């Protein structure tokens with residue numbers, strides 16, 4: 684059984700999607716810890732008290748000091764995968780190197796477009812017709828790691844940032860679960876800047892279809908994974 688540690692700063696709906704997929708048997712894994720930089724994060728309440736770790740990042744003298752405590756706590760639960768699911772604090776190089784290759788993030792944009800914050804408002808300001816979410820391996824550069832899979836949603840003419848965020852969030856949940864199913868099955872790996880799926884380099888991010896299945900885009904047989 685694969686051991687998943689989740690980092691979250693807020694509501695935790697992506698964490699809940701993981702928990703739900705585990706409870707239905709869709710995702711053969713267990714959540715071994717939920718870690719937050721915000722002790723009041725609602726995400727923490729979604730798991731048993733023994734699985735929660737939090738510390739107020741603002742009380743630490745430096746980013747590295749907080750990250751060191753966080754990394755020790757995460758390492759102590761011996762995770763196979765560390766998933767940033769709405770974790771809103773930049774992870775320092777030391778944290779990333781310690782967990783590199785098993786560190787994933789879900790980001791609310793079609794990377795490489797819109798790294799960073801306010802992704803929905805920025806997509807609207809640019810009159811984008813499509814927007815979405817990406818799951819990528821974390822590297823020291825913000826939101827710049829290799830993208831495993833994306834889900835696309837349309838942008839409607841009358842959208843505001845909240846409406847668009849809600850449409851994106853609805854596809855984030857199946858996207859994250861689908862990628863974690865690949866990860867838990869041992870099918871996904873990061874080698875430097877390249878991702879492999881079943882041992883073969885993945886040159887294009889997988890795409891989530893409306894049935895929640897991942898596909899290799901541009902593949903003549905549209906391989907499902």
Ligand code: GAR
Pocket residue numbers: 691692693694695696697698726768769770771789790791799816852855
């Ligand atoms: C999600 O939309 C996630 O993609 C985003 O925060 C939200 C968390 O929602 N993450 C980032 O913006 C990371 N840069 P949740 O707490 O309900 O899962």
